[in-house]
Amino acid sequence: MTTMKHYNRVLTIAGSDSGGGAGIQADIKAISAMGCYASSAITAITVQNTLGVEAVHAVPLDILRGQIEAVMEDIGADAVKIGMLHSAEVVEIVAEAIEKYHIGNVVLDPVMVSTSGHRLIEEEAIGALRERLLPLARVITPNIPEAEILAGVNITTNDSLPAVARQLSLGGRVSVLLKAGHLSEERLVDYFYNAEDDTLTPLPSERIHTPNTHGTGCTLSSALAAALARGEALTEAARSAKEYINKAIVSGADYSIGHGHGPVDHFWNFR
Secondary structure, rough: OOOOOOOOOOOOEEEEEEEOHHHHHHHHHHHHOOOOOEEEEEEEEEEEEEEEEEEEOOOHHHHHHHHHHHHHOOOOOOEEOOOOOOHHHHHHHHHHHHHHOOOOEEEEOOOEEOOOOOOOOOHHHHHHHHHHHHOOEEEEEEHHHHHHHHHHOOOHHHHHHHHHHHOOOOOOOOOOEEEEOOOOOEEEEEEEEEEOOEEEEEEEEEEOOOOOOOOOHHHHHHHHHHHHHHHOHHHHHHHHHHHHHHHHHHOOOOOOOOOOOEEEOHHHHHO
């Protein structure tokens, strides 16, 4: 009798980007490029291209809940990546699903503002995200502006990132991949705080001067979720995700698409 093979499965819960560079579209590309099977639950539909976000249309709450249930009760997931959650009600539905299905590998990208500066989350949702959803995550992946909001601090130098990463860990309950891209240094050092073994790992890279940075946060968090779904240990998964996004930025740096912030090259490893 033939033994059936199984995919490593990642469910992404996030908003849709009509331009294809961020959100659900970027997530599916990154998860697929990392060798996993991607399913999705769309939280909102954005009117968006490389120049920015023009409008956001929320998916009805019962439809969002139904998407998650349809995937989990049939396909299942070895990891879940969470992106754009625009309202407190959406945060609650996602939190309830994580609890209901006992999902362990949860990667939360606390998306708040788009690359073009468009706010993607309501004010009351920030508190819900902090209080309700962060404690359920295994890893969170904030950038500098998001970390400043969540931690209530001002971040100006790379040297302050280790302390902020530990602060965001909720007393060692949640691991944190804190991204340094919004700082001004030419040599960027992201920091990964592994709350499960209380270790701090620097993840350095050189700044790549390119306008094609749309969707980097979505892509990194999706790659991390995929690495966890493949069974990689936590810190190794962070290293894999960092390597993937760095090479995606390098490979996509010289492409021209649209008239604003273009996407990274999600499929650099197939070219």
